[in-house]
Amino acid sequence: MGCNCDNCNKCEYKNKIEEFDIKVDSKESIVIALAGNPNVGKSTVFNALTGLNQHTGNWPGKTVANASGSYMYKDKKFTLVDLPGTYSLLANSVEEEVARDFICFGKPHATIVVADATCFERNLNLVYQVMEITDKVVLCLNLLDEAKRKGIYIDIEKLEKELRIPVIGTCARKKEGLNELIHKVYNISLNKESYNPKKINYSDNIEKKIESLIPRLENILGNKIDLRWAALRILEGDTSIISSLSKYVYIEKEVD
């Protein structure tokens, strides 16, 4: 199949979905990544949406299983990719590297982050990291029934304003909120709505370094990935991002 880049038609990306060994039934299918901490109801959401239309596989060269499945909404076919459950995307483990590479280089049309409403703060780390990589994020605030039982109330409207991304409250086990979720995913993935997620501001010295790195990275990477995110990873000394860049992104010029 062709490239999933939102920016061009004659794409020079090497990062096609098939590099990730994901079964996408047709070129027209819209690819949605499903990310989240372990045990937040990701598979429950995945199963509820895809039913029996599922494939399992392994990430190429990695021992982490992947599952992809499809569903239809408003005459469009969506391929949902269940990523390994992770607390972060800093590539500290194979699971984190797989999830990061798929969200960044697989170029899904949107990413759903499933979060546990009973301990939301712990989930925020991953939410912010996904928001650094892509603007096309939908937060699925799951386990609302458990949260209610524990006397935890989350103001969804306020959270949306704070994070500047859409937030849908769900109880996946009872299939509550899933229609709203797929509707929002439809709007975000087809660019019918767009958001500008809040980015974390770092200390002045880090921000200055980011600023000086971005033009150099732009020279090499163009707008193929979020440059601020790439700059942060490089400043952090993350060498795995360099190997992923050379694996998935076609680079025209040599790094000086």
Ligand SMILES: Nc1nc2c(ncn2[C@@H]2O[C@H](COP(=O)(O)OP(=O)(O)O)[C@@H](O)[C@H]2O)c(=O)[nH]1
């Ligand atoms: N009470 C409640 N339990 C849920 C909900 N969603 C998922 N679960 C349960 O939470 C556990 C973990 O779910 P699972 O989908 O396997 O989580 P994953 O590790 O993120 O894929 C399972 O026992 C689910 O039945 C929900 O909205 N409410």
Ligand SMILES: [Mg+2]
């Ligand atoms: Mg699971």
